Amino acid sequence: MNWNAVRTAVICAILIVLHYTVRPLLAWNVSIDFLIIALMFGAVRMRPGLAALFGFALGLVSDSLSPGAFGAAALGMSVVGFGASWLKAVFFADNLALNGFFIFLGKWIFDLIFVLVGHRMHGAELFMQIVVWSSLSAAMTAVAGILAVALLRPLMEVRTA
Amino acid sequence: MARATRLSSRIDFLLFIGCVIIALVTLVLPLQMREPLAEVLRRSVVAPLVNLQSNAERWHTAWQLSEERTARLDSAVMRGFNATALQTENDQLRKLLGLGARLHMGFVPAEAVHNAVREDVVTTLTLTAGTRAGIKVYSPVVSPEGVVGMVQTADPSISIAILFSHPDFRASAMSGDGSSFGIVYPHLRQGLGSSGEYLLELRNVPFRTALAPGTMIYTSGLGGTFPRGIPIGVVLRELKTAEGWTRTYLLQPSVNPAKVNAVMVLTPQRSPQRMDNVWQMVARVDSAAHGVVSAGDSIQRHATADSVRRAVGDSVRRAAGTARPDSAARTDSTPRHRAAPTAVADSTRPRRQTTDSSRPRPVRRDTVRRDSARRDSAARRDTNARRDTSARRDSVRPVRPDTMMHR
Numbered sequence: 001m002n003w004n005a006v007r008t009a010v011i012c013a014i015l016i017v018l019h020y021t022v023r024p025l026l027a028w029n030v031s032i033d034f035l036i037i038a039l040m041f042g043a044v045r046m047r048p049g050l051a052a053l054f055g056f057a058l059g060l061v062s063d064s065l066s067p068g069a070f071g072a073a074a075l076g077m078s079v080v081g082f083g084a085s086w087l088k089a090v091f092f093a094d095n096l097a098l099n100g101f102f103i104f105l106g107k108w109i110f111d112l113i114f115v116l117v118g119h120r121m122h123g124a125e126l127f128m129q130i131v132v133w134s135s136l137s138a139a140m141t142a143v144a145g146i147l148a149v150a151l152l153r154p155l156m157e158v159r160t161a
Numbered sequence: 162m163a164r165a166t167r168l169s170s171r172i173d174f175l176l177f178i179g180c181v182i183i184a185l186v187t188l189v190l191p192l193q194m195r196e197p198l199a200e201v202l203r204r205s206v207v208a209p210l211v212n213l214q215s216n217a218e219r220w221h222t223a224w225q226l227s228e229e230r231t232a233r234l235d236s237a238v239m240r241g242f243n244a245t246a247l248q249t250e251n252d253q254l255r256k257l258l259g260l261g262a263r264l265h266m267g268f269v270p271a272e273a274v275h276n277a278v279r280e281d282v283v284t285t286l287t288l289t290a291g292t293r294a295g296i297k298v299y300s301p302v303v304s305p306e307g308v309v310g311m312v313q314t315a316d317p318s319i320s321i322a323i324l325f326s327h328p329d330f331r332a333s334a335m336s337g338d339g340s341s342f343g344i345v346y347p348h349l350r351q352g353l354g355s356s357g358e359y360l361l362e363l364r365n366v367p368f369r370t371a372l373a374p375g376t377m378i379y380t381s382g383l384g385g386t387f388p389r390g391i392p393i394g395v396v397l398r399e400l401k402t403a404e405g406w407t408r409t410y411l412l413q414p415s416v417n418p419a420k421v422n423a424v425m426v427l428t429p430q431r432s433p434q435r436m437d438n439v440w441q442m443v444a445r446v447d448s449a450a451h452g453v454v455s456a457g458d459s460i461q462r463h464a465t466a467d468s469v470r471r472a473v474g475d476s477v478r479r480a481a482g483t484a485r486p487d488s489a490a491r492t493d494s495t496p497r498h499r500a501a502p503t504a505v506a507d508s509t510r511p512r513r514q515t516t517d518s519s520r521p522r523p524v525r526r527d528t529v530r531r532d533s534a535r536r537d538s539a540a541r542r543d544t545n546a547r548r549d550t551s552a553r554r555d556s557v558r559p560v561r562p563d564t565m566m567h568r
Contacts (some may be wrong), residue, residue: 015212016210017210018216020210020211020213020214021214021216021217023217024214024217024218025217025220025221025421026223027221035515040530041498047169047173047176048170048173048174048176048177049169049172049173049174049175050173050176050178052173052177052181052230053176053180055180056183056184059184060202061202061206061207061210063187063208064198064200064202064203064207065199065203065211065214068408069188070183070187070188070195070198070199071183071184071185071186071187071188071189071195072188072191074180074183074184074187075180075181075184075185076190078180078181078184079181080240082173082177082180085173090564109306117188133542143513
């Protein structure tokens with residue numbers, strides 16, 4: 001039995017559950033995206049194709065609750081998951097700040113794709129969303145991701161042997 | 162090996178491209194087709210997550226409602242506290258307004274600022290008025306309840322007053338009826354009483370005069386600082402001291418210094434004047450009522466003595482065979498008339514003087530009706546001694562406290 005896959009699945013499941021429980025409780029204007037954290041953690045432990053598929057599935061789950069932009073989250077997460085899996089070497093580095101930066105980048109790219117493809121905003125509002133709110137949300141997600149990495153590191157050790 | 166790697170890379174890329182294409186297709190689908198897809202997902206895979214989210218939102222809403230309720234409750238409690246404080250302040254200011262109206266002139270209202278450092282026993286107050294307002298050193302500081310203290314330091318805009326709890330405080334004092342005099346000191350041995358109240362001592366009271374608990378003590382005006390007639394406190398009990406020739410009493414002050422927020426400072430123009438008509442109204446009414454009662458007793462005693470004398474005189478005359486002329490009955494009427502008003506006038510004097518009927522005193526027309534007394538004596542000519550006594554007792558109109566106050 002591949003325990004690494006099981007552990008990854010459990011952690012991803014926990015993060016997904018957190019996304020639907022902790023986020024509504026906090027109800028902050030700048031919310032933490034636990035789905036992106038789960039995607040990034042899962043993607044670095046998968047092949048890029050599977051990571052893209054995992055992102056697509058997570059995106060569909062997210063889209064099902066916002067049918068107005070159905071498919072936008074799936075597209076964004078597919079791209080982010082595939083990219084994260086390609087850049088998995090970076091995540092092997094034992095550096096929390098670097099991990100945080102890539103989570104920030106993944107969240108920001110996802111928001112960029114989601115907003116642009118979803119055609120929800122235009123002009124100054126779109127600019128504010130991308131530059132300010134998406135950046136802040138990406139920063140919060142990165143902080144939460146760093147905490148999660150720090151807490152779950154013993155469980156998430158990738159065995160290369 | 163390289164081929165397998167290339168193949169897996171191609172598969173990965175194809176998967177990625179496939180995901181992207183499907184996502185783009187779902188994006189361009191019309192709403193009627195997208196919604197059923199989303200609904201299928203919501204009812205199947207996402208259903209547990211939706212439940213989790215709805216529960217979390219419900220908890221969040223409940224938490225917010227609870228916080229709002231707590232905030233509303235806190236606000237209501239705060240408003241209640243403020244209302245109580247405002248009511249207390251209003252009461253104090255109303256009393257102060259009443260005091261100002263009674264004083265008419267010669268006072269400076271000031272706000273009393275307590276020291277920033279919390280003291281167990283408040284001994285000084287900072288007043289928001291100074292020499293510019295007419296306040297000088299040793300100006301008396303009073304409140305609607307009575308003596309608060311005296312000004313110790315006077316600056317142009319503020320002044321500092323020592324309270325009666327200060328070790329240096331002294332005031333010449335007297336009982337309400339003016340029968341006992343003494344000096345008021347702060348009660349330093351215990352400081353605060355059992356219930357946290359400040360206490361005073363009335364020392365150097367002559368041994369022959371005993372003050373009952375509850376006796377009101379006023380300033381006597383003899384010290385030169387406080388005018389006569391400002392309430393100081395009430396006698397609680399006598400203190401046992403080593404001195405055998407004077408008495409010392411424990412007083413409950415009229416004013417609680419810790420609760421004083423606004424005061425009146427009496428200016429030098431006002432200070433020498435008596436304050437009897439400002440604070441002592443109620444005390445005087447009580448004293449007058451007691452005086453009237455004692456006067457009634459005195460009249461009754463005199464009448465009894467007169468009737469006994471008259472009965473003896475009549476029996477002697479009868480035995481001698483001479484009729485008693487009516488005018489003879491008037492011989493003792495004069496002292497009787499004099500005795501009644503004297504006793505009434507003595508209501509504000511020490512009781513030991515009430516029986517002294519030999520000394521003529523000014524008659525207070527409002528305490529005993531002269532015509533009723535005269536009518537009385539006329540009726541007495543034809544009646545026996547018993548009826549005469551009862552008639553004389555009725556002739557003294559009991560003076561109601563409210564009428565005295567009105568006067």
